[in-house]
Amino acid sequence: MSASFRGFKRGRRRSEMPKQQYKVKGETFEVDDRYEVKKKIGAGAYGVLCAAIDKKENIMVAIKKIKDAFDDAIDCKRTLREVRLMQHFTHENVLNLRDIMLPPPGQIVEWKDIYLVLELMDTDLHYIIHSKQALMDDHIQYFIYQILRGLKAIHSAKVLHRDLKPNNLLVNQNCDLKICDFGLARGVDEVAETGFTEYVVTRWYRAPELLVENQMYDLGIDIWSVGCILAECLGRKVLLPGKDYLQQLRLIIETLGEPSASDLAILENPQAVEYIKALPKKPKVPFGALYPQANPAAIDMLEKMLVFDPSKRISAAQALEHQYLRALHNVNDEPSAPTFDFSYVTSETTETDLRKLIWDQLRKYHTELGAMPASFAVLDGGGGDGGGVTRAGSSQRPSASGRIDESLADDDNSPADASKLWEALRSGEVVLVRLSYVRRLATLGHLLPKRQDLEPSAIISAEELEIIHRSVDPGIHGRRAAVEVPQHAVPIAVVSHMWATHDHPDPDGTTLSAILAAFDQPDFFQSRSGQPFFSEVGLFFDYSSLYQRLRTDREQLVFDAALGNMSMWYAHPLTTVILLTADRPGLTLSYHARGWPTYEFFMARAVKPTDETCAYWEKTYDVSAGVPCAPKAPTAFAALLQARTFTNGADKDTVTQLYSKTPMLSQLSLYGNHLITSKEPLKEAIMSGALPNLDLSIADEP
Known part of the structure; x- marks a missing residue:
């Protein structure tokens, strides 16, 4: 038993110990009575x-509420x-x-918050x-040593x-130093076997091999x-x-100088x-x-640490x-640790497994605990669509995303139920986006840490996507470059169907x-002169202009992608449900591991509509x-033509070209100002002359 809990009477359950509530700057802390x-x-x-x-030990502690x-x-x-x-x-x-x-008395099933001491x-x-306090070389030596x-x-x-x-x-005041925050930690063997490309290391402290997205690092x-x-x-x-x-x-190149040929050889x-x-x-x-x-010795150490080639860097032991x-x-006073x-966690780990593992950690501090109560388990729903945990026996009304998702299975091409979309929109509930490749699609490895382990079938909230888009960092070669596009005036519900090419x-x-x-x-869909930005599959012809285009010419980037100037590849068919809002929409471009580019449009967080x-x-x-989603106009295509964003002739011409260049696109339909895909063909409307079939200059596919 932990020293913190000596003296407990045999048979008395720790969970029966009283709790005290504290309100600290609007945050409620419900902690054991000893604190x-x-x-x-x-x-x-x-x-x-x-x-x-800690009144029992008579010391100050930190309590972290998760x-x-x-x-x-x-x-x-x-x-x-x-x-x-x-x-x-x-x-x-x-x-x-x-x-x-432990959780409050009698609340194991309802346990929500974890408190770490x-x-x-x-x-x-x-x-x-960054304070004004004097920092002597002795201080620096001691900090770096620790x-x-x-x-x-x-x-x-x-x-x-x-x-x-x-x-x-x-x-501490006595200069003792401790390393914290292991939330992003990984095993060396994990990286060697699978590679990781998600968010890792704050940018200013990030090694060059991470900046160029080497799959393998050490x-x-x-x-x-x-x-x-x-x-x-x-x-x-x-x-x-x-x-x-x-x-x-x-900045790294300017500081370290031009890398040698052998240095560049490490880049994948x-x-x-x-x-x-x-x-x-x-x-x-x-x-x-x-x-x-x-101190010249400090400079020498710096020279041995900040080396472009990681194999030439000094090790911690050295x-x-x-x-x-x-x-x-x-x-003799610099101990190692066992491997x-x-x-303990794999891609097959279920939510119940995770709860059991958490419970096992509790037992290390509370030896009076037995096995995890069955009531604390969750119902693993087979497909594991949800990123959240559903408690056993829950009869909660499904969320807006859940209600919509029921009618939008990945293999279902039928129109969505407008009433469900409308209900979610009108209530202002956050709709969740189910996105198999969200790790790759979210901004060049700059996915937030809480999304770093996203399972393929997990769901991610639109609110979290907004945070991701606010942290967008365009990369040097667009492998997962994300672009912000102009803000929208109103929240719009959108459904997108994706097709598999396997x-x-x-x-x-x-x-x-x-x-x-x-x-x-x-003029968003108007044709523009000049060479298409995406000139060939998987390769931008001008890396510096890529960065500038991401910053200054966002509409053109979306325009070129929409016109099919890139090949598309998806491993699985996919349905996403997204609630568009007045915040930041984004088009995210990614490359599959095989080198085929994909892109995805998605939005920010839910707000109540005006x-x-x-x-x-x-x-x-x-x-x-x-009633299936359908405009009151005679056809979806007619509604499309009536929309205010399609009053310009060039817009209509572009829609025609979009269809002729994308035979797998079945229909363009409209929710508000946004196009979505569904299953009814658009060809009849085009053939009937509803749109003039003008020839726009669109680059051939590579």
């Missing part, structure tokens, strides 16, 4: 942190990973997990570096931290981060403060190599010139033996597998219960 919450000290995407007194910990399988995995890793590393330079609180630290290294001492243990366990930065290095990414942290300590400012991926890579992406070769040739900036007052740390190094087993690209290379948006700009929007829907569509 007295004092103040809120931090908050983030994965929890709220408060300082508290809200709705079981509602999302991805968040649950992150919490489980962090808990297990903190338990694994009983190390002076790794933050210690003291306790996991941690060591309380005074501040973090970021605060110290980082490397902790990192040696982490790496010896075959664990990559993957998010080392000053904010994740907690410090412990060297953490060493690069430590080098950036050392430089930040020496200069009291960030060494490489890139505003985006391109600038970050450029030939487009990245070409981009780097095209950069202006500049000599290396000597670190001694950047930090003239620094760095501890470096002359800069000679006064602190003691090989950490990441196999083992090969679409034969004619023109399958339109995205939602085509007709924006309010009258009266004007409701009136428009009621006037345009039959929203009575059970």
Whole structure:
């Protein structure tokens, strides 16, 4: 039994111990009676942190509240990973997990929030570096020594931290330092076997092999981060403060100088190599010139950490033996750790499995607990469509997304029930997007940590997609570049059907597998002169202009993609349900592992529609219960022609061309100002002369 719980009477269940509620800046903390919450000290995407007194031990602790910990399988995995890793590393330079609180009495089934009791630290290294407090070389040596001492243990366990930065290095007044936040950690063998391309390491501390999206990387990414942290300590400012991926890579090249041929050979992406070769040739900036007052030994260590080729970087164990740390190094007091087993979670792990694993961690602190109660399990619904956790016996009314999803199975091409879409729209409920490739589709690996482990069948909320789009970082070769397009005036419900081409690209290379948006700009679909931006499959002809186009010519980028200037490839048919809003829409471009590009249009978070929007829907569509989505106009195509965004002749011409160039696109229909795909053919309307069949100049497919 943990020392924190000595003295409990035999047979008395810990869950029967009383709880106390504290309200701290609007946040409710319901904690064991032994703790007295004092103040809120931090908050983030994965929890709220408060300082508290442990009245039993008479010490200050930190209590981290993880809200709705079981509602999302991805968040649950992150919490489980962090808990297990903190338990694994009983190390002076790794933050210690003291306790996991049990749920309130009689609320095991309803248990929502997890409370972790941690060591309380005074501040973090970021605060110290950027404060006015004097920072002497002795301070820097001691901080770097402790980082490397902790990192040696982490790496010896075959664990990559993957998010080392000053904010994740907690410090006390006596300069003791502890590494925290293992939510992004992965096993070395995991990366070697499968590769990872999701969000990893805050940009300023990201190694070049990550910036160019090497699938394979190793412990060297953490060493690069430590080098950036050392430089930040020496200069009291960030060494490489890139505003985006391109600038970050450029700053690295400008600082380290032109990479050698052998350096470039480590890059898996030939487009990245070409981009780097095209950069202006500049000599290396000597670190001694950047930090003239620094200890020469610190400069030498920096030179050995910030090396372009990860195989040439110094290791944590080697760095501890470096002359800069000679006064602190003691090989007998720099312990290693046993290998950490990441196999406890696999792609086959169910939500019930996750709950059992969390329960098993509780039992390490509460030995009086038995096996997980059956009532705490979940109903694994076979397909696992939901990212959230459904409690056993729940009779909750399905969410808006669930109600819509029932009528939109992936193999169902029938029109959606307008009443369900309308109900979700009018209520302002958040609709969830089920997107098999959301990891790839979400912005060049800059997917938020809580989405890093998304399972293929998981669902992601539109609100979370908005956050993703606000963090868009266009990459150097568009592998998963995301583009913001002009804002929409009203929320619109959209359904998109995607077709599978399975083992090969679409034969004619023109399958339109995205939602085509007709924006309010009258010239949006007008043909423009010049070479198409996407000139051939999988390759942008001008990388620097890609970045500029993403920033300045967003409409043209969407226009070119919509006209089929890229081949489409999807591994599985897919139906998505999206609630478009007045916030940030985006077109996301991605490449499948085989090299075939795909793109997807999706939107932000749900907001309640205006009266004007409701009136428009009621006037345009039959929203009575059970009626398939259909405009009140005689045909969907007629409604399309009546829409205000299609009053321009060129728009009509473009629609004709879109159909002729995309034979798998069955019908263009309209919700508000947006085109969607459904199953009834548009050909009859075109052949009848409803649209003039004008010949627009559209580049041939490669």
